[in-house]
Amino acid sequence: MNKSMNKSMNKSMNKSSEASRECVVNFTELFERVEKDRELVQVLLEIFKEDFPRYHVSLKEAVARKDAKQVEVVAHTMKGMLLNMAARRAADLLGRLEKAAREGDQSSLKESLGLFENEVSGLLPELETYLEEVRR
Numbered sequence: 001m002n003k004s005m006n007k008s009m010n011k012s013m014n015k016s017s018e019a020s021r022e023c024v025v026n027f028t029e030l031f032e033r034v035e036k037d038r039e040l041v042q043v044l045l046e047i048f049k050e051d052f053p054r055y056h057v058s059l060k061e062a063v064a065r066k067d068a069k070q071v072e073v074v075a076h077t078m079k080g081m082l083l084n085m086a087a088r089r090a091a092d093l094l095g096r097l098e099k100a101a102r103e104g105d106q107s108s109l110k111e112s113l114g115l116f117e118n119e120v121s122g123l124l125p126e127l128e129t130y131l132e133e134v135r136r
Contacts, residue, residue, distance in 0.1 A: 024123045027130055029086040038134045045131050048085055049124060055081070056120075059097075063113045071101035071109060090119045 034040045055078050062070035075098035082091040097112040 024087050024090055024120055024126055025130070026086040026088070033086065042131060042134045044085070045127050045134070048081065049127050052081065052124070060113065063109045066106055066109070068101040068104055068106065072098050075101060087123070090116065090123070093119055
């Protein structure tokens with residue numbers, strides 16, 4: 001990522017999130033993974049932005065139903081999506097949720113979901129800001 005783009009991203013991100021909050025996605029890592037291909041980053045972000053909300057709703061519904069098997073499956077899928085997007089903290093939280101579901105630990109499903117939701121609360125606006133940057 002070039003320095004001007006990085007500076008611009010940092011300014012934009014600070015405006016759209018709390019000053020002390022770190023970005024959910026490590027955009028530098030993501031950009032490096034695709035060999036600095038701006039068009040590919042744009043496509044990946046657009047696909048993720050379309051798919052993530054559906055999976056997120058499915059995860060919340062599965063937790064509300066206490067459907068541990070569905071929680072495990074959806075959490076695993078989303079964990080992979082987030083790892084591909086260089087969002088390690090969010091992926092780690094889904095890993096905990098996946099493990100709790102696999103072990104049948106119903107008591108920690110809501111808590112784990114809450115921690116995950118807190119982590120990704122600014123994810124979509126963050127992605128939109130980055131999409132604006134890569135479209136330039």
